[in-house]
Amino acid sequence: xxxxxxxxxxxxxxxxxxxxxxxxxxxxxxxxxAAGIANEICAGCHGxxxxxxxxxxxxxxxxxxxxxxxxLKDFKxxxxxxEVMNPIASRLSxxxxxxxxxxxxxxxxxxxxxxxxxxLPLGKALYMNGxxxxxxxxxxxxxxxxxxxxxxxxxxxxxxxEYTLNxxxxxxTGKRTNGARVMQAVAERMSEEETRAVAEYMASMP
Amino acid sequence: xxHTLLALCLSTxxxxxxxxxxxxxxxxxxxxxxxxxxxxxxQDMNRALAHPADAKKGEAAYKICxxxxxxxxxxxxDADYPQLAGQHASVIIKQIMDIRAxxxxxxxxxxxxxxxxxxxxxxxxxxxxxxxxxxPGSNGKGNGYNLAHGKALYEKDCATCHGKSGEGDAGKFIxxxxxxxxxxxxxxxxxxxxxxxxNASPEMVKALKSYTDADVEAxxxxxxxxxxxxxx
Numbered sequence: 001x002x003x004x005x006x007x008x009x010x011x012x013x014x015x016x017x018x019x020x021x022x023x024x025x026x027x028x029x030x031x032x033x034a035a036g037i038a039n040e041i042c043a044g045c046h047g048x049x050x051x052x053x054x055x056x057x058x059x060x061x062x063x064x065x066x067x068x069x070x071x072l073k074d075f076k077x078x079x080x081x082x083e084v085m086n087p088i089a090s091r092l093s094x095x096x097x098x099x100x101x102x103x104x105x106x107x108x109x110x111x112x113x114x115x116x117x118x119x120l121p122l123g124k125a126l127y128m129n130g131x132x133x134x135x136x137x138x139x140x141x142x143x144x145x146x147x148x149x150x151x152x153x154x155x156x157x158x159x160x161x162e163y164t165l166n167x168x169x170x171x172x173t174g175k176r177t178n179g180a181r182v183m184q185a186v187a188e189r190m191s192e193e194e195t196r197a198v199a200e201y202m203a204s205m206p
Numbered sequence: 207x208x209h210t211l212l213a214l215c216l217s218t219x220x221x222x223x224x225x226x227x228x229x230x231x232x233x234x235x236x237x238x239x240x241x242x243x244x245x246x247x248x249q250d251m252n253r254a255l256a257h258p259a260d261a262k263k264g265e266a267a268y269k270i271c272x273x274x275x276x277x278x279x280x281x282x283x284d285a286d287y288p289q290l291a292g293q294h295a296s297v298i299i300k301q302i303m304d305i306r307a308x309x310x311x312x313x314x315x316x317x318x319x320x321x322x323x324x325x326x327x328x329x330x331x332x333x334x335x336x337x338x339x340x341x342p343g344s345n346g347k348g349n350g351y352n353l354a355h356g357k358a359l360y361e362k363d364c365a366t367c368h369g370k371s372g373e374g375d376a377g378k379f380i381x382x383x384x385x386x387x388x389x390x391x392x393x394x395x396x397x398x399x400x401x402x403x404x405n406a407s408p409e410m411v412k413a414l415k416s417y418t419d420a421d422v423e424a425x426x427x428x429x430x431x432x433x434x435x436x437x438x
Binding site for chain 2: 130132133135137138139140141142153181182184185186
């Protein structure tokens with residue numbers, strides 16, 4: 001009987017392992033792996049189910065899968081500069097990122113927190129119709145009327161006011177440059193009051 | 207001392223971080239350039255024109271335009287966002303590609319038309335989608351005071367290319383002007399006359415050369431009121 005060399009043996013074991021984890025087993029396996037990573041690495045800031053408590057950390061529950069994966073990849077590559085997320089994402093494999101994106105997309109989001117209800121009417125008007133005087137398009141055209149987003153356009157409904165404000169300011173000052181240059185133009189055209197108002201309105205969306 | 211101050215001032219100017227640089231529109235040669243040839247297709251435009259357009263996909267990709275040009279493609283009369291519903295697909299493709307390449311200056315729209323957000327193929331899909339939409343008759347009009355004069359000018363100078371009813375010509379990349387917003391028509395006609403619309407056809411610029419602002423207004427009002435059979 002021929003004796004397998006160690007390298008060959010490793011390859012055979014690997015192959016057998018791939019076969020065993022095919023199909024639904026694979027899916028359950030991936031979800032479990034993602035939950036493990038989420039618990040171990042992400043939960044401290046983003047919450048166990050992606051509904052973060054601290055308003056500086058974005059809520060990820062129910063976020064668009066395509067958007068989450070792109071962000072993770074951009075954090076890893078450094079295209080999206082963020083001193084907290086860059087080192088964390090650098091430890092994730094491509095597979096981890098795919099699994100994590102699916103994990104957070106599947107979590108149920110809890111209602112967001114409005115911090116200044118007086119700004120909601122202005123926020124809603126801007127979100128739904130934009131402001132033609134300063135060439136601000138309606139947010140609803142890409143992020144949808146209910147704030148659910150779609151594909152590369154992130155969900156904004158229920159997001160923390162502070163996080164949204166911070167991101168819009170990073171876009172406006174050219175410090176967040178990944179993804180859509182569109183958002184840089186939009187954020188740059190928005191007044192301080194409009195920026196605050198739209199962040200409040202997004203937080204109010206279920 | 208003076209020089210040092212000047213140098214200091216200049217260096218602060220140069221050192222300013224250019225916030226908008228990520229979405230600054232490029233500048234390509236246009237009508238102001240010797241030897242300019244109207245509608246010279248580039249690679250991007252050829253790709254869009256060769257693409258078998260899918261209006262259904264175009265509807266989805268139109269998201270990025272809808273925030274200003276509205277769900278029905280009607281634009282906004284007061285903000286001079288043009289009406290796009292029923293416009294020729296070739297015209298929409300040409301104009302977007304001219305903005306992308308910097309042959310038509312439009313810093314407002316440029317960030318929403320680049321290849322980071324829409325591919326050449328998606329632009330073709332969007333154009334097919336818009337072309338199939340009915341043209342609303344609710345577009346912005348002028349004051350209606352000089353329509354007879356507008357008609358005379360239109361028939362003398364414009365109808366040969368843009369058609370008697372303002373229908374344009376898809377094959378020749380000539381826009382449908384019927385049902386377009388008056389404010390938009392007025393601005394673009396004036397800009398074409400003054401060579402500010404750098405992707406304008408030299409023939410048109412020549413025809414507009416002697417136009418007064420009042421002429422531009424009259425002919426724009428007339429065009430805004432035209433309608434093309436079967437488009438509504």
